[in-house]
Amino acid sequence: MKPRILITGASGAMGAAATEALAAQGQPVLMAVRNPSKAAAVCDAIRSRLPQAELEIAELDLASLASVRRFADGIAPGSVAALFNNAGVISRQYQTTEDGFENTFAVNYFGPWLLTQSLLPKLARRHPEYVVNMADPGIVASNMIDLGHWYDPLADLLFKPFCKRPEKGVQPALRALAATDGPRYYVAQKNREIPRCFLDVALDTRLWEATESIIGASA
Secondary structure, three states: OOOEEEEEOOOOHHHHHHHHHHHHOOOOEEEEEOOHHHHHHHHHHHHHHOOOOOEEEEEOOOOOHHHHHHHHHOOOOOOEEEEEOOOOOOOOOOOEOOOOOEHHHHHHHHHHHHHHHHHHHHEOOOOOOOOOOEEEOOOEOOHHHOOOOOOHHHHHHHOHHHOEOHHHHOHHHHHHHHOOOOOOEEEOOEEEOOOHHHOOHHHHHHHHHHHHHHHHHOO
C-alpha cells in the first residue's frame, strides 16, 4: 500500500480542501477527524467528483491525549508519508479538557505535539532527514472565524467576502507538504526562511522540556 498523507481536522473547510487537492494528485489520504460521520459526508462529496480518490477515515480527538495515543498506536510503521497538522480551534468560552488543559491550547498545541512525537518513528523516510515546514493560510472564510456573537451575520456580509476561500487558503500548506528543502515558511505565493523567533535554541529547549514534563504528568 502506498504511504498516505495524514491530515488532521480533514472534515473541516481547510482539511476538506486539502484532502480533495491531494486526492486529485493521486495521493492517498488518511483523514484524522473528531467526527467520523461528518468526514464520511466529506468523503462522499469528494468521491462524487473524484471516483478514484483513495480516502480513509480514522477517529482522532486532539483534545484528548488518550485519543491521540490510541490513534498513534493504530498507525502501522511506514504507512504515513507526511503529516499535515491542520486541525485547530478557537474556543468561544473557557473550558478544560479531560486532561485538565484549556481546550484551545490542548487542540492547537498539546495534541499535535504528542501526535507528531508519537508518529515520528513510523513515518516513511523519503530523505535522510525529516523535512519540517510551516505554512500560514492567512484569513480564510471558514467557521473558525465565527465567534458566536450577534454580529456574526453582519461580519459574514461585510468581512468574509474579502477572506480567502479554503481552496486558496490551503495552497501554502500543499506547497509545504510537497517541498523537500525545509525548513521553510510558506505564506501566500512565497516561501521564506523560518522566522528567527522559532530558531531560538535555548527557548526551544525550555519549551520542549516543559511540554514533555506536562504531557508525562498527564499520562
